[in-house]
Amino acid sequence: MATTAMRHTPAVPQAPTGLWSWVTTTDHKRIGVLYGVTAFFFFLVGGLEALVIRLQLGAPGNTLVSAEFYNQLFTMHGTTMVFLAIMPLSAAFFNFIIPLQIGARDVAFPRLNAFSYWIFLLGGLFMNASFFVGPLFGAGSLSVAPNGGWFGYANLTSAQYSPGPNIDFWVLGLQILGIASLAAGFNFITTIINLRAPGMKLMRMPVFTWMSFVTQFLIITAFPVITIGLVFLMLDRVFGTTFYNVAAGGDVLLWQHLFWLFGHPEVYILILPAMGIVSEVLPTFSRKPLFGYAVVVYSGVLIGVVGWGVWAHHMFSTGLGPIADSVFSASTMLIAVPTGVKIFNWIGTMWGGRLEFRSPMLFAVGFISLFIIGGLSGVMHSSPPADLQQTDTYFVVAHFHYVLFGGAVFGLFAGMYYWWPKVFGHLLREGLGKLHFWLMFVGMNLTFFPMHFSGLLGMPRRIYTYGAELGLDTYNLISTVGAVLTGVALLVFIANVLASRRGAAAGANPWNAATLEWATDSPPPVYNFSVIPTIKDGLPLWRTGGMEPSPLPAVPPEPIHVPGGSIWPLCTAAGIIIVGIGALLHHSLWPSVAVALSGALVTVVSIFKWAFEPFEV
Amino acid sequence: MGRAFLRRCRAVPWAAGLPVIAPLLIGACSGDPYPQSTLHPTADAGSAIDALYRQIFWWAVLVFVVVQTALVVTLIRFRNRPGAGEPRQIHGNTLVEITWTLAPAAIIVAIAVPTIKTIFAVRGDAPADALQVEVVGHQWWWEYRYPALGIVTANELHLPQGRPVALAITSADVIHSFWAPKLHGKRDAMPGRTTRLVFTPDSVGTYLGQCAEFCGESHANMRLRVTVQSPADFDAWVAAQTVPPVAVDSTQALILAGEAAFKRIRDPGNHSCVACHTIAGVSGGVLGPNLTHVGSRTTLASGILANDSAGLARWLRDPLAEKPGSLMPTIALTEDEVAALVAYLQSRN
Numbered sequence: 001m002a003t004t005a006m007r008h009t010p011a012v013p014q015a016p017t018g019l020w021s022w023v024t025t026t027d028h029k030r031i032g033v034l035y036g037v038t039a040f041f042f043f044l045v046g047g048l049e050a051l052v053i054r055l056q057l058g059a060p061g062n063t064l065v066s067a068e069f070y071n072q073l074f075t076m077h078g079t080t081m082v083f084l085a086i087m088p089l090s091a092a093f094f095n096f097i098i099p100l101q102i103g104a105r106d107v108a109f110p111r112l113n114a115f116s117y118w119i120f121l122l123g124g125l126f127m128n129a130s131f132f133v134g135p136l137f138g139a140g141s142l143s144v145a146p147n148g149g150w151f152g153y154a155n156l157t158s159a160q161y162s163p164g165p166n167i168d169f170w171v172l173g174l175q176i177l178g179i180a181s182l183a184a185g186f187n188f189i190t191t192i193i194n195l196r197a198p199g200m201k202l203m204r205m206p207v208f209t210w211m212s213f214v215t216q217f218l219i220i221t222a223f224p225v226i227t228i229g230l231v232f233l234m235l236d237r238v239f240g241t242t243f244y245n246v247a248a249g250g251d252v253l254l255w256q257h258l259f260w261l262f263g264h265p266e267v268y269i270l271i272l273p274a275m276g277i278v279s280e281v282l283p284t285f286s287r288k289p290l291f292g293y294a295v296v297v298y299s300g301v302l303i304g305v306v307g308w309g310v311w312a313h314h315m316f317s318t319g320l321g322p323i324a325d326s327v328f329s330a331s332t333m334l335i336a337v338p339t340g341v342k343i344f345n346w347i348g349t350m351w352g353g354r355l356e357f358r359s360p361m362l363f364a365v366g367f368i369s370l371f372i373i374g375g376l377s378g379v380m381h382s383s384p385p386a387d388l389q390q391t392d393t394y395f396v397v398a399h400f401h402y403v404l405f406g407g408a409v410f411g412l413f414a415g416m417y418y419w420w421p422k423v424f425g426h427l428l429r430e431g432l433g434k435l436h437f438w439l440m441f442v443g444m445n446l447t448f449f450p451m452h453f454s455g456l457l458g459m460p461r462r463i464y465t466y467g468a469e470l471g472l473d474t475y476n477l478i479s480t481v482g483a484v485l486t487g488v489a490l491l492v493f494i495a496n497v498l499a500s501r502r503g504a505a506a507g508a509n510p511w512n513a514a515t516l517e518w519a520t521d522s523p524p525p526v527y528n529f530s531v532i533p534t535i536k537d538g539l540p541l542w543r544t545g546g547m548e549p550s551p552l553p554a555v556p557p558e559p560i561h562v563p564g565g566s567i568w569p570l571c572t573a574a575g576i577i578i579v580g581i582g583a584l585l586h587h588s589l590w591p592s593v594a595v596a597l598s599g600a601l602v603t604v605v606s607i608f609k610w611a612f613e614p615f616e617v
Numbered sequence: 618m619g620r621a622f623l624r625r626c627r628a629v630p631w632a633a634g635l636p637v638i639a640p641l642l643i644g645a646c647s648g649d650p651y652p653q654s655t656l657h658p659t660a661d662a663g664s665a666i667d668a669l670y671r672q673i674f675w676w677a678v679l680v681f682v683v684v685q686t687a688l689v690v691t692l693i694r695f696r697n698r699p700g701a702g703e704p705r706q707i708h709g710n711t712l713v714e715i716t717w718t719l720a721p722a723a724i725i726v727a728i729a730v731p732t733i734k735t736i737f738a739v740r741g742d743a744p745a746d747a748l749q750v751e752v753v754g755h756q757w758w759w760e761y762r763y764p765a766l767g768i769v770t771a772n773e774l775h776l777p778q779g780r781p782v783a784l785a786i787t788s789a790d791v792i793h794s795f796w797a798p799k800l801h802g803k804r805d806a807m808p809g810r811t812t813r814l815v816f817t818p819d820s821v822g823t824y825l826g827q828c829a830e831f832c833g834e835s836h837a838n839m840r841l842r843v844t845v846q847s848p849a850d851f852d853a854w855v856a857a858q859t860v861p862p863v864a865v866d867s868t869q870a871l872i873l874a875g876e877a878a879f880k881r882i883r884d885p886g887n888h889s890c891v892a893c894h895t896i897a898g899v900s901g902g903v904l905g906p907n908l909t910h911v912g913s914r915t916t917l918a919s920g921i922l923a924n925d926s927a928g929l930a931r932w933l934r935d936p937l938a939e940k941p942g943s944l945m946p947t948i949a950l951t952e953d954e955v956a957a958l959v960a961y962l963q964s965r966n
Contacts, residue, residue, distance in 0.1 A: 067834050067941040149831045155808065156791040156833055161756075246809035252792060253807070286695070292709035317794055317829075318805045319812040322740045326733045333725045340721035341714070343684065348713070350691045353704045357696070365692065372684050376677040379725075383673055383732040385666045385739055388802020389655040392794065392829040458653025458798055460829045463837030467921075469825070471650040 013562045015526045024565030026110035027526060031117050032096030033423065036416075038121050039088035044490070045128065046080035049073045051487055054447070058480035060468040070464035071147040072166070076128070078150030079170065082270065083177050084124045086404065089412050090273035091120075094188055094212050096423055100517035101206045103197025103535065105528050106563055108190040111610060112183050115569035120180040122577045127173030130166065137165045146170035149462060151263070152233070154244035154255035159237045165584060171234050172580045178223045178230075179576065185219035188212065197516070199535035199547075203297070206515045206538075207290060210297045211276030214304040215269050221308075222265035229258035238586045253318060260311035268307045270404055272300060274411025275342060278364045281414050282346055284513040285361035286353030289539055292345045299338035299345075306335050316384040317391050325384040332382035339375055343368060358511070359433030363414035366441050370406025374399055377452065392462075395455025401448045413440075413493075421506030425523045429503070432496035439489035446482025450475040514539035519552055530556040568610035575603030652825040653798055659824060659845070660800040662739045662816035669735045673728050680724065739801070741813040743783035748776065752786040754793030754806035756832060757839035757940060758906055758919040768858045769895070771906030772919045774843045776818050777851035784814040791833060797826030797843045805830055818845040827920070834942030840920030858910050862897055862965055875961025878954045888948050890958075896965060905945060912966030918943075929959045 015027070025031060053073050056064045065073065095113065099106055107113045130145040137144055147166045148157045157167045192213050196205070205213075232243035233255070242248035244255050283290045290296060312320055312328040320328070346368055355361070377399040381387040390396055413436075421427045451459075454475035459466065466472065509518035518541055520529050533540070533547040540546035582596025651657065658664040695704075743749075752774075753760040762769050774797075776782050786795050788806040796803035801816045828839035846854060865872050879890045879899070891900035897909040914924050918940055922928035933955050936945040950958070 067837065071831075071834060071836075147834075153792055153831070156831070161791050161833065252809065286704065288704045289706055289708055291707065292714050295709070295714055317803050318807065319741075322736045325736050329732055329736070330729055333729055336725055337718060337721050341718050344717040345714070347684075347687055347691055348710075350695060352707060353695050354701045355692060355696050365688070368688060369685065372681065372688075376681055379728065380670070380673050380677060383669060383728060383735075385732065385735040385802060386670045386673060388739075388804070389666055389670070389798055392796075392803065392831075393655075456655050457651040458655065458825070460796070460827060462831040463827075465837045467840075470653050 013526050013560060016565070021565060023570060024114075024567045026106070026114050026563045026565055026569075028095050028099050028106045028110065028113060029423070029524060029526075029528075031113050032092050032094075034117050035088050035095055035120070036092035036423075038117075038124070039085055039092060042080055042084035042124055042128075043086075043089065046077050046085050047487065047490060049077040049080065051483055053077060054480040054483035056464060057466070057476050059477065060466050060470070060473055062465065065464070067464045068141070068147065069143065071149075071462070072131075072143055072145035074462055075146045075149050075170070076131075079127070079146065079174075080124075081404070082150060082266065083174065084120075084127075086270050086408050086412070087181065088120055090212075090215070090270070090408075091116075091184060093208070093273060093277065093412075093415050093419070094184070094216075097419060097517055098188060098191065098209050098212055099195070100422075100520065100524060100528060101209045101515055102192060102195060102200050103516050103529060103532055104191060104195035105532075105560070107187050108194055109187050110563040111566050111569050112187050114566065115573055116180045116184040116187065118570045118573035119176060119183075119576060122573050123173055123176035123180060123580075126176060126577055126580055127169055130169040139164060144169070146173075151259055152255075153259075154233065154236075154252045155246065157233060157237075158244060159240075167233075168237065168584050168586070171230050171237065172583050175227060175230050175234070176576060176580050178227050181219050182223050185216040185223070188216045189220070192216075197532050197535050200516075201535075203294065204535060204538040206276075207279035207293065207296055207300075208273070208276035211272040211279070211300050214300050215272045218265045218269050218272075218304055218307070222262045222269065225258055226262035229255055229262070232258075234583070238583070253315075256315050256318065257311070260314040261308075263314065264311045265304075265307050267400075267403070268303055270408045271411075272304065274367065274408045274415075275300065277411045277415035277418070278346065278367050280513075280515065281360045281364040281418050282349045284418070284511050285356045285358060285364075286350045287356075288349060288353040289514070289542075290345070291348030291351070292341075293538065296342055296345050299341045302338040303335060306331060306338070310335065313382060313384075313387070314391075316387045329382055329384050333379060336375065336379050336382075343372060343375070358417075359428065359430060359437060360414045360418035360511075362434065362437040363410050363417060366437065367407060367410040367414060370402050370410060370441075370444065373449075374402030374404075374406055377402065390455065392460055393455035394451040394459040394461060397461055398448045398451035398455060401444075401451075405444055405448065410440075410444075413437075418511070419517075421510045422517055422522045422524070424501075425505055426500060426503035427506050427510060428496050429500045432492055432499060436489055436492040436496060439492060440486055443482050443485030443487075443489050447479050447486055448482070450478045450482075454479070509541065514542040516540055516547070519547065519550070527556065527560040527562050530554065530560075531558070566610065566613055568606045568613060571606035572603055572610060575599050575601070575606055578602055649822075652823075653827070655798040655802075658799055659820040659822060660816040660818045662801040662814070663799055664819075665735055665738050666802055669731055672731055676724055676728055680721075739815075741783075741815045743813070743815045744781050747781040747783040747815065750774070750776075750782060750784050752784050752795055752806065754786070754788040754790075754795065754828065754832070754839075756790050756942075756944065757828070757835040759795070759828075759839070759841050760789075760906065763855075766855055766859065768855065769907045770858065770910065770914070772841055772916065773914050774841065775851060775854050776843060776845050777848045778818055778821050778845050779848065781815060781817045786812045786814065792830050793828045793832045793839065794830035795826070795841075796829040797824055797841065799824040800826075800843060803829045818843075821845050821847055821850075823915075825920075835940045838919060838921050838940045840916075842916065842920055854913075857913060857966075862899075862909055865961075865964070869960075869964070871957050871960040872964050874953075875957035875959070875964075878950075878958050879961060883948055886946070888946055893945070908962065908965060910966060912963045926959050926963070929962060930955050933958055 056062050056070055131143045134142045134144040144165050146169050148162060235241040236243055242250045244250045244252055279290055279296055309331045313332045316325060381390045417428055417433055454472045458470055459472050506522050508521055530553045535547050537543040537546035578599025579596050582592050582599055585592040658667045749765060751762040759772050761774050786804050786806045788808045793806040794803045795806055800818060801814050804812045804814045822845055824843045826841045828836060865876050882889045891902055893902040893904035895901050895907045917924045917928050917932050922932055932939055933950060935947045936943045937947045
């Protein structure tokens with residue numbers, strides 16, 4: 001860094017090209033794209049699993065897949081959608097958008113950021129490899145994918161009741177993925193606190209950055225909790241400890257408390273970024289600032305805080321006792337208040353506006369409409385007696401898909417259509433975008449609305465088959481048809497991506513939006529901003545004098561340093577995966593130890609090289 | 618475009634909403650199209666939960682209508698029209714925001730009060746005269762013990778109408794959840810813990826249920842049924858279950874052959890029916906269901922097969938095909954053995 005004085009002409013860093021430049025990249029924008037592409041791939045994998053699940057349940061007594069494979073499918077569908085699709089899709093936006101929204105050149109720790117991505121990618125591949133490696137473990141089938149549910153309740157996951165490698169893949173894969181989330185969480189908190197442009201006060205930050213900020217705090221506090229639960233489980237399985245072994249004085253409810261203490265904040269980790277996206281899209285297409293900005297921010301913070309006090313509402317059926325039931329019921333209902341406030345503020349944003357129903361806006365409005373339904377069914381089973389009937393039925397499946405598909409996924413698609421021109425420099429096609437929206441809106445409702453009825457009328461979750469005597473054939477068939485339609489909608493989206501890839505240049509601010517990411521080129525130069533602007537207003541592009549200089553100069557007047565590339569984050573991540581593979585082999589002692597030790601060696605050497613690497617342009 | 622969007626936005630949830638309201642209004646239907654429904658209760662606890670749910674349901678309908686209407690009206694009214702000017706830049710309105718914070722809070726209170734009342738009403742305090750039944754979840758079947766009556770049976774729970782019943786629920790292996798929705802909500806069966814459900818059945822009939830907590834490969838096949846009988850019929854059932862099993866005499870050759878097959882030890886693996894199943898006076902195995910009065914049950918293998926000759930034969934030939942992962946192995950039985958076992962087991966009624 002000390003050698004910069006040598007140049008007199010401004011140095012304008014150019015983005016390097018080629019595969020190697022992507023493998024070693026530390027540019028938050030490239031890492032964002034990598035996150036997005038990878039997460040979308042896993043989203044399609046999880047969607048395919050869902051489609052097979054729906055085809056199996058399309059008729060009573062269907063035999064498309066075996067019981068065992070069905071159990072693997074729903075376990076991996078949930079695990080994939082939560083950890084490999086929705087969280088990393090949000091992370092794609094954190095990476096690409098947050099530094100641009102706060103006026104930074106990159107995240108605080110660019111190489112740690114690359115490390116987060118690589119460990120996410122390799123961890124996801126590690127877990128999904130279980131579909132193909134059965135013979136290596138002497139299993140009678142090709143697939144030994146995790147089969148204990150995404151919630152992995154003890155003691156079904158114990159070595160006694162699940163002796164195969166299935167649960168090992170799950171328990172190790174989740175620990176590996178947790179590393180990615182934690183590293184990214186600390187990185188973004190540091191970035192948002194330290195790297196904001198001058199004048200970008202906290203209460204001038206765009207709401208997406210705000211909600212992401214809250215999300216990072218949830219991640220760094222919730223993931224350690226599940227890590228503890230997973231470490232206990234791993235020790236039980238590999239070394240014969242007895243944390244969850246009732247016969248030896250352990251307790252199966254310990255897992256449930258640890259899992260849901262993580263699991264409920266996790267719900268907000270999934271939904272808050274989408275709420276942030278919607279809070280960006282609505283003002284842009286209403287031509288009006290967000291109604292009650294401060295209240296939207298505070299209610300997001302409040303949701304994050306109260307979200308820590310509700311976990312036992314996942315456990316009403318364990319018989320917690322009337323006092324605990326009442327307390328957790330009340331705290332859960334309380335969350336409806338800040339959530340309702342957000343919805344009203346979004347409607348208030350549109351009220352009096354000039355609404356343009358472009359693709360991002362359609363998805364944002366769809367989000368609100370569907371999220372209302374998911375919120376209302378959520379209030380229904382916040383009531384413990386009602387929950388005793390509804391929990392573990394398709395009513396709950398309907399509920400959380402309205403929240404996570406109607407909510408998070410619609411929100412993320414709003415974000416994709418909205419920021420696509422910023423990321424790739426051209427817009428997605430409007431006609432295909434609308435077609436995508438309507439197919440997905442109809443398909444989604446067709447899939448999940450009937451599940452309210454099938455659940456209330458007696459359809460339990462996680463069953464690979466059901467009898468015709470339940471009278472639920474029609475509801476299930478409708479859900480299956482809806483799932484196929486939703487699949488078609490995703491194909492339309494893919495077609496849109498392909499069809500529009502040579503579209504006309506979008507320009508810096510195609511939607512005439514208010515926030516800072518739209519002040520720079522599309523796609524942004526590698527250094528993001530030619531000069532770091534000084535922010536005078538929360539809506540810098542809508543207010544005269546909202547930022548200085550405005551517009552930004554086309555060429556940087558001063559030399560700019562951007563972080564160079566590094567291979568060591570990838571090598572460190574690879575070392576950790578090798579340790580995981582070693583742990584997977586724990587049934588044969590010496591191979592296991594040898595692989596794990598060599599992985600540890602790779603990790604240590606890579607961290608060492610990383611630490612002493614000269615890291616410049 | 619805006620109008621089309623609005624029409625559909627409004628139409629989809631409402632069109633789909635009709636079926637849920639219909640069963641709510643119709644109530645219990647004749648012929649029982651939904652034998653596992655949560656909306657057609659036949660016990661005090663189930664009814665209390667149902668009444669609470671209906672109350673919450675109508676609050677939800679109210680909120681749904683108000684908020685979706687507000688959304689739709691906003692979308693129509695403020696859609697971009699040609700020549701529309703720049704909107705007024707409003708940042709908020711304190712009075713409005715306080716109102717729409719308090720309104721949901723008030724509705725929450727309206728839901729919380731009956732909720733907490735119902736929590737205490739269905740908490741599980743059993744009156745002294747309650748019929749005590751121990752429920753034990755197994756992978757993948759239900760064991761019922763009536764300690765005061767000396768009955769041990771499986772999968773089909775018999776209860777008298779009008780008498781409080783107290784279920785003490787636990788598990789022999791992993792976590793299960795006992796759920797007979799017409800009677801009560803679900804309660805988990807956990808190893809090392811005992812949980813309770815208390816309710817009073819109010820109508821004679823047979824009600825379906827099943828395990829509601831994922832418990833492994835054949836979770837879907839862990840079904841149950843509850844037969845609520847008039848007190849007289851229940852007493853008759855108790856009497857039949859508590860008489861010593863009929864002795865097999867030498868004139869019943871097929872049944873006699875079945876008893877022999879039941880006791881036979883088979884290679885490889887030393888499999889034998891007696892190792893896992895109890896038939897009073899014959900064997901004492903406890904890993905599988907007690908078969909002392911198996912012939913009196915209507916279904917087999919926790920409700921997945923009819924308990925008739927065909928169903929029994931299917932089960933005996935290949936249990937793993939009927940219930941994947943089942944502890945009961947598939948044993949190479951001759952067709953003669955199958956026929957003999959069917960006759961023998963049917964005679965245990």
